[in-house]
Amino acid sequence: MITLLTDFGYQDVYVGILHGMICRINPNVPIVDLTHGIPPQDCYTASFQLRQATPYFPTDTIHVVVVDPGVGSSRRGVAIQTTQGILVGPDNGCFTGVIDQAKIIQAVALTNSKYWATSIPSHTFHGRDIFAPVAAHLVLGIDLTALGHLINPDLLVRLPGLETVETPSGWCGHLQAIDHFGNLISTLPGSLCHPTATVTYQNLALPMATTYSDVPPQHPVALIGSHGWLEIALNQGHAAQQYNAQIGDIVYLNLS
Amino acid sequence: MITLLTDFGYQDVYVGILHGMICRINPNVPIVDLTHGIPPQDCYTASFQLRQATPYFPTDTIHVVVVDPGVGSSRRGVAIQTTQGILVGPDNGCFTGVIDQAKIIQAVALTNSKYWATSIPSHTFHGRDIFAPVAAHLVLGIDLTALGHLINPDLLVRLPGLETVETPSGWCGHLQAIDHFGNLISTLPGSLCHPTATVTYQNLALPMATTYSDVPPQHPVALIGSHGWLEIALNQGHAAQQYNAQIGDIVYLNLS
Amino acid sequence: MITLLTDFGYQDVYVGILHGMICRINPNVPIVDLTHGIPPQDCYTASFQLRQATPYFPTDTIHVVVVDPGVGSSRRGVAIQTTQGILVGPDNGCFTGVIDQAKIIQAVALTNSKYWATSIPSHTFHGRDIFAPVAAHLVLGIDLTALGHLINPDLLVRLPGLETVETPSGWCGHLQAIDHFGNLISTLPGSLCHPTATVTYQNLALPMATTYSDVPPQHPVALIGSHGWLEIALNQGHAAQQYNAQIGDIVYLNLS
Numbered sequence: 001m002i003t004l005l006t007d008f009g010y011q012d013v014y015v016g017i018l019h020g021m022i023c024r025i026n027p028n029v030p031i032v033d034l035t036h037g038i039p040p041q042d043c044y045t046a047s048f049q050l051r052q053a054t055p056y057f058p059t060d061t062i063h064v065v066v067v068d069p070g071v072g073s074s075r076r077g078v079a080i081q082t083t084q085g086i087l088v089g090p091d092n093g094c095f096t097g098v099i100d101q102a103k104i105i106q107a108v109a110l111t112n113s114k115y116w117a118t119s120i121p122s123h124t125f126h127g128r129d130i131f132a133p134v135a136a137h138l139v140l141g142i143d144l145t146a147l148g149h150l151i152n153p154d155l156l157v158r159l160p161g162l163e164t165v166e167t168p169s170g171w172c173g174h175l176q177a178i179d180h181f182g183n184l185i186s187t188l189p190g191s192l193c194h195p196t197a198t199v200t201y202q203n204l205a206l207p208m209a210t211t212y213s214d215v216p217p218q219h220p221v222a223l224i225g226s227h228g229w230l231e232i233a234l235n236q237g238h239a240a241q242q243y244n245a246q247i248g249d250i251v252y253l254n255l256s
Numbered sequence: 257m258i259t260l261l262t263d264f265g266y267q268d269v270y271v272g273i274l275h276g277m278i279c280r281i282n283p284n285v286p287i288v289d290l291t292h293g294i295p296p297q298d299c300y301t302a303s304f305q306l307r308q309a310t311p312y313f314p315t316d317t318i319h320v321v322v323v324d325p326g327v328g329s330s331r332r333g334v335a336i337q338t339t340q341g342i343l344v345g346p347d348n349g350c351f352t353g354v355i356d357q358a359k360i361i362q363a364v365a366l367t368n369s370k371y372w373a374t375s376i377p378s379h380t381f382h383g384r385d386i387f388a389p390v391a392a393h394l395v396l397g398i399d400l401t402a403l404g405h406l407i408n409p410d411l412l413v414r415l416p417g418l419e420t421v422e423t424p425s426g427w428c429g430h431l432q433a434i435d436h437f438g439n440l441i442s443t444l445p446g447s448l449c450h451p452t453a454t455v456t457y458q459n460l461a462l463p464m465a466t467t468y469s470d471v472p473p474q475h476p477v478a479l480i481g482s483h484g485w486l487e488i489a490l491n492q493g494h495a496a497q498q499y500n501a502q503i504g505d506i507v508y509l510n511l512s
Numbered sequence: 513m514i515t516l517l518t519d520f521g522y523q524d525v526y527v528g529i530l531h532g533m534i535c536r537i538n539p540n541v542p543i544v545d546l547t548h549g550i551p552p553q554d555c556y557t558a559s560f561q562l563r564q565a566t567p568y569f570p571t572d573t574i575h576v577v578v579v580d581p582g583v584g585s586s587r588r589g590v591a592i593q594t595t596q597g598i599l600v601g602p603d604n605g606c607f608t609g610v611i612d613q614a615k616i617i618q619a620v621a622l623t624n625s626k627y628w629a630t631s632i633p634s635h636t637f638h639g640r641d642i643f644a645p646v647a648a649h650l651v652l653g654i655d656l657t658a659l660g661h662l663i664n665p666d667l668l669v670r671l672p673g674l675e676t677v678e679t680p681s682g683w684c685g686h687l688q689a690i691d692h693f694g695n696l697i698s699t700l701p702g703s704l705c706h707p708t709a710t711v712t713y714q715n716l717a718l719p720m721a722t723t724y725s726d727v728p729p730q731h732p733v734a735l736i737g738s739h740g741w742l743e744i745a746l747n748q749g750h751a752a753q754q755y756n757a758q759i760g761d762i763v764y765l766n767l768s
Contacts, residue, residue, distance in 0.1 A: 001279060003272060009549075009692035010266060010522060013565040016515060016546035020568040023513060023542060027570075030279060034272035037265075040693050041748050053269040056276040056384065058283075069748050072723025123723035125738030128568065180265035181296050211328025211379035226381030236297050236325050257535060259528060266522060286535060290528035293521075309525040312532040312640065314539075436521035437552050467584025467635035482637030492553050492581050 001030045001058060002135050005050055006066040006127065007038040014125075018066070018132045021117060025136035034063075041069040043094045044159055048177050051097025052227050054084040062135045063098075064127070065089035072123030077110035077130055078156065081144050088135050090126070093159035104153040110134055111148035162187050162248060170197065170255035173230070174248050182238030185231050186251045190224035193253060198222075200252040201232050202243055212236070257286045257314060258391050261306055262322040262383065263294040270381075274322070274388045277373060281392035290319075297325040299350045300415055304433050307353025308483050310340040318391045319354075320383070321345035328379030333366035333386055334412065337400050344391050346382070349415035360409040366390055367404035418443050418504060426453065426511040429486070430504050438494030441487050442507045446480035449509060454478075456508040457488050458499055468492070513542045513570060514647050517562055518578040518639065519550040526637075530578070530644045533629060537648035546575075553581040555606045556671055560689050563609025564739050566596040574647045575610075576639070577601035584635030589622035589642055590668065593656050600647050602638070605671035616665040622646055623660035674699050674760060682709065682767040685742070686760050694750030697743050698763045702736035705765060710734075712764040713744050714755055724748070 002022060008014040015036050022031060034053050038046045046067040054063060068090045080087040080095060084102035087095045091109075110130055113119040115137045121129035134147055162174040164187045173188040184201070199206045199222035206222040215221045217236040225231035230253060233239050258278060264270040271292050278287060290309050294302045302323040310319060324346045336343040336351060340358035343351045347365075366386055369375040371393045377385035390403055418430040420443045429444040440457070455462045455478035462478040471477045473492040481487035486509060489495050514534060520526040527548050534543060546565050550558045558579040566575060580602045592599040592607060596614035599607045603621075622642055625631040627649045633641035646659055674686040676699045685700040696713070711718045711734035718734040727733045729748040737743035742765060745751050 001283065003276075005269070005272075011547060011549035012691050013517070013546045013561045014692075016517075016544055016565050017568045019544040020515075020565065020570075020573075023544070024568070024570055027513065027542065030283065032272055032275040032279070034269045035267060037267035040750075049269045053272050053276065056273045056280070058276075058280055061276075070725050073725040122738045124735065128738065179268050180270075213326050213329040223380065226378045226384065238296075257539065259532075261525070261528075286539065288528055288531040288535070290525045291523060293523035305525045309528050309532065312529045312536070314532075314536055317532075435524050436526075469582050469585040479636065482634045482640065494552075 001032065001061045002139060003032045003034045003053070003057065003061060003063045004036070004066070005034040005038065005046060005053075005063070006036045007040045007042065007046070008036045008066070010036060014127070017128050018064075021128055021132040022136040025133060026139050029136065029139045038067050041067065043067055043069070043092050045177065046094040047097040047159055050094065051101060054098050054102065057085060059083065059085055061085040062138050063087050064131050064135045065094045066127035066131060067094050068092065068126060071126050077126060078107055078151070079110060079134060079138070079144055079147050080107040080153070080156065081105040086138060086144065088131050088138070091157050093157045095156065096159045099156065099158070106144060107151050107153045107156060108144055108148045109151050112146060115142065115147055164188060167252070171253040173251050173253070175245060175251060176229070176247065178240045178245060178247065181233070182240035182242075183225065183231050183233040184239050184245050185225060185227065185229050188230040188251060188253050190228045190230060193224055193230055194255060198254045199230065199232065200254060201249070206232065257288065258318045258320060258395060259288045259290045259309070259313065260292070260320050260322070261290040261294065261302060261309075262292045263296045263298065263302070264292045264322070266292060270383070273384050274320075277384055277388040278392040281389060282395055285392065285395045294323050297323065299323055299325070299348050301433065302350040303353040303415055306350065307357060310354050310358065313341060315339065315341055317341040318394050319343050320387050320391045321350045322383035322387060323350050324348065324382060327382050333382060334363055334407070335366060335390060335394070335400055335403050336363040336409070336412065337361040342394060342400065344387050344394070347413050349413045351412065352415045355412065355414070362400060363407050363409045363412060364400055364404045365407050368402060371398065371403055420444060423508070427509040429507050429509070431501060431507060432485070432503065434496045434501060434503065437489070438496035438498075439481065439487050439489040440495050440501050441481060441483065441485050444486040444507060444509050446484045446486060449480055449486055450511060454510045455486065455488065456510060457505070462488065513544065513573045514651060515544045515546045515565070515569065515573060515575045516548070516578070517546040517550065517558060517565075517575070518548045519552045519554065519558070520548045520578070522548060526639070529640050530576075533640055533644040534648040537645060538651050541648065541651045550579050553579065555579055555581070555604050557689065558606040559609040559671055562606065563613060566610050566614065569597060571595065571597055573597040574650050575599050576643050576647045577606045578639035578643055579606050580604065580638060583638050589638060590619055590663070591622060591646060591650070591656055591659050592619040592665070592668065593617040598650060598656065600643050600650070603669050605669045607668065608671045611668065611670070618656060619663050619665045619668060620656055620660045621663050624658060627654065627659055676700060679764070683765040685763050685765070687757060687763060688741070688759065690752045690757060690759065693745070694752035694754075695737065695743050695745040696751050696755075696757050697737060697739065697741050700742040700763060700765050702740045702742060705736055705742055706767060710766045711742065711744065712766060713761070718744065
């Protein structure tokens with residue numbers, strides 16, 4: 001199986017072209033569109049979103065990411081075999097989230113043009129010319145090491161994360177993502193949260209709840225989200241709009 | 257076959273995760289995304305949209321709906337076998353439209369955790385943990401009654417509809433939906449409309465037409481839409497913007 | 513394989529219904545959604561987008577377009593066999609781009625209702641009632657000529673293009689499209705561009721570059737895009753917003 005995660009949006013045929021390139025090489029492979037709504041060139045959000053998805057796919061899935069501000073420059077293309085699937089895309093940090101939580105088995109730089117769509121790829125669309133064809137060949141059973149030379153996994157580009165630090169009364173983290181529902185997803189792992197903890201965000205002091213409807217509609221609530229992070233939400237409302245939330249905003253978890 | 261209809265939008269990987277959960281259990285089942293653009297928590301629109309789609313699918317299709325403001329509360333999850341497919345999702349009224357137009361064969365509450373992704377599901381994402389896995393198992397041939405205990409179909413939650421009443425000169429209905437094109441879809445069934453009828457909406461008095469291009473571009477037109485309801489449109493324009501239309505607006509059908 | 517390209521957007525189930533109609537006739541055919549984000553009734557953009565995609569699909573692919581302002585009028589439905597796949601949809605110019613670049617083998621008017629969903633189609637949704645069913649039958653191996661009578665390919669509707677003319681110093685073209693990234697795609701073929709050429713757009717004079725990151729972030733750049741046209745972009749920015757660009761804007765290519 002192949003998944004696709006890009007910043008291509010939904011108005012052009014760029015996503016359709018990726019599907020076409022895969023189907024030409026391997027017409028029977030199932031393709032899942034994770035999302036094509038990553039903000040343009042936003043490797044940080046790509047990393048966060050991919051990290052959320054990989055645990056729910058078979059471990060032999062090929063995950064292709066095309067969020068690629070440096071396309072055509074010297075940034076390299078990579079394929080990374082991990083315990084949560086094989087990752088294919090630019091080496092620009094968009095795999096940071098997955099390689100934080102999974103184990104890397106081996107990684108290669110994509111230098112063997114035999115598995116590309118053309119030996120002279122375009123300078124602006126490596127998703128079409130390199131990453132999608134490479135993924136289709138991997139599903140056909142090509143060995144990872146046929147795609148190029150092995151590289152040191154420690155040298156893969158990793159994005160710096162937002163800091164989470166211990167405080168006298170608990171932990172201090174940040175908002176790392178805002179989802180379609182306007183829910184605010186922090187960097188604080190749910191494993192840190194006790195049922196008696198409280199959460200401070202802006203001027204709110206919130207006890208930990210279990211689900212959205214533990215509070216009346218349009219009231220704020222803190223809970224462990226489905227992704228495993230501490231989340232702040234507005235029941236049946238849009239917390240991000242209500243609180244003018246920004247990625248990076250500080251969130252305190254108070255344990256005492 | 258499985259279809260998915262949610263309010264997840266297109267920016268996150270929540271939809272992709274549903275696909276992953278299904279493929280892990282049943283890698284070969286075709287999955288159709290009906291839409292993921294239902295407004296957040298809007299069971300009424302979910303019901304309207306699903307009702308439009310089910311007649312065009314094979315009768316053994318599994319239709320999964322995840323529009324679920326009460327997730328994690330005491331609202332139950334259900335699977336409903338009907339003459340228009342098996343419906344899987346929360347019992348919150350989002351199936352009202354289909355069970356209005358189809359015959360219910362049997363219904364169960366989803367209580368058997370054997371067919372869930374985990375025996376302890378999250379409190380906020382039953383689409384991933386319960387509904388998608390249950391659908392994948394149904395396609396594998398699991399009997400509906402294995403999923404939980406039978407429930408009385410009369411007790412399924414139904415959303416109240418907008419009233420349609422007879423008047424001295426015809427019928428009075430409401431706008432029940434506005435589509436992507438800005439077309440205004442009323443609650444008045446096309447079967448009530450005679451070719452000589454006229455339609456009154458706001459200050460417009462419109463004869464019945466057959467198709468959009470029966471009037472010049474940007475002119476209003478009343479016709480029986482592809483869904484079978486009386487519809488008001490602006491040929492090659494956006495009626496909802498032009499008339500500042502709202503769900504619930506009154507529409508008269510004049511037969512005399 | 514079948515591809516779909518429409519102006520249906522992502523909020524309604526109209527796209528899902530096309531999938532259902534195809535699966536009822538032919539449950540195993542892979543379906544690729546090229547895009548459903550064509551602006552409503554915009555045959556010009558449909559033509560541009562389809563033209564970009566067809567070269568990347570197998571030549572026996574069926575490409576269905578439903579951008580159909582004249583649905584239900586006397587405009588005819590057609591199936592056109594070309595060297596870049598079979599095109600199915602309304603004869604309103606949306607195939608102009610493909611038939612400009614591919615060779616037409618034969619074309620038929622869709623008059624044989626045996627291959628429609630119903631012998632009395634709706635007046636407003638021929639995608640559902642005619643084009644999707646016809647495509648599904650074509651994949652099953654029905655001969656093109658069974659779908660209706662042969663028509664003269666020279667009489668297919670073609671949209672007028674934006675003019676590209678030679679000037680004393682090079683070429684004068686126009687913007688023909690703006691993509692999701694805000695990149696400005698001109699009518700000037702990349703084959704006209706020499707490495708030493710310069711491009712004039714609004715008050716900008718730009719040397720030809722190879723890729724976006726040849727200039728610093730937020731700086732303008734001219735290059736040959738992945739589609740093969742001369743393109744003007746803002747590295748990691750949105751050129752269309754920055755320059756308030758409009759389709760039709762003049763672009764000069766200076767060769768001397």
